[in-house]
Amino acid sequence: MELRDGDLVLRPFTLDDVPAIARACQDPEIQRWIPVIPRPYTEEDARTFVLADDLGHQFAITESVTLAGSIGMRVNQFRVGHIGYWCAPEARARGITTRALRLVSRWGLEELGLGRVELITDPDNTASQRVAEKVGFRREGILRSHLLHPDGRRRDSVMFSLLPGEL
Numbered sequence: 001m002e003l004r005d006g007d008l009v010l011r012p013f014t015l016d017d018v019p020a021i022a023r024a025c026q027d028p029e030i031q032r033w034i035p036v037i038p039r040p041y042t043e044e045d046a047r048t049f050v051l052a053d054d055l056g057h058q059f060a061i062t063e064s065v066t067l068a069g070s071i072g073m074r075v076n077q078f079r080v081g082h083i084g085y086w087c088a089p090e091a092r093a094r095g096i097t098t099r100a101l102r103l104v105s106r107w108g109l110e111e112l113g114l115g116r117v118e119l120i121t122d123p124d125n126t127a128s129q130r131v132a133e134k135v136g137f138r139r140e141g142i143l144r145s146h147l148l149h150p151d152g153r154r155r156d157s158v159m160f161s162l163l164p165g166e167l
């Protein structure tokens with residue numbers, strides 16, 4: 001399964017991506033905003049991620065073959081897709097994640113027939129909130145004390161959603 005927007009290709013991960021995933025996931029911003037990312041992040045963690053079969057739809061975001069990021073969507077029993085993403089530091093601020101989120105959202109709502117796609121961000125994660133807003137996601141509200149970070153901090157989340165016809 002591939003999703004395309006010009007030179008941007010979303011494709012399944014392979015074991016060849018392991019070194020690039022492990023390199024990207026050393027990034028302090030990825031570790032800061034995604035509490036489930038193991039730290040320190042090793043190639044073994046990347047291999048476990050690539051081989052996992054319980055993470056829903058996971059896509060490598062690639063630009064001219066180079067791994068630029070990751071975007072995934074899990075679908076629940078109510079036909080809601082929950083999306084998460086990261087972008088490698090050197091690929092940021094060029095609209096790549098915005099385009100990838102638009103592709104996955106359109107695929108989820110139009111091809112899979114989902115009733116809703118949603119994502120959460122930390123209230124201080126301005127870049128991720130901009131990505132959601134640029135695609136057309138609506139900010140619904142705050143989930144209080146929603147996530148537990150490895151250092152013991154509990155953080156609120158902002159919930160965003162997009163419904164069929166809103167893209």
Ligand SMILES: CC(C)(COP(=O)(O)OP(=O)(O)OC[C@H]1O[C@@H](n2cnc3c(N)ncnc32)[C@H](O)[C@@H]1OP(=O)(O)O)[C@@H](O)C(=O)NCCC(=O)NCCS
Nearest residue numbers: 029033086087092093094095096097098121126127128130
């Ligand atoms: C969030 C993230 C995925 C964005 O990826 P990206 O490819 O750089 O995103 P885009 O280029 O599509 O858009 C980024 C937007 O945020 C803005 N932005 C970036 N850093 C910002 C900051 N520190 N403060 C405010 N806005 C910021 C950019 O200006 C851009 O908005 P604009 O087009 O209106 O100018 C990337 O920064 C990342 O991987 N962060 C760490 C992991 C993470 O936070 N994942 C999401 C968890 S919810």
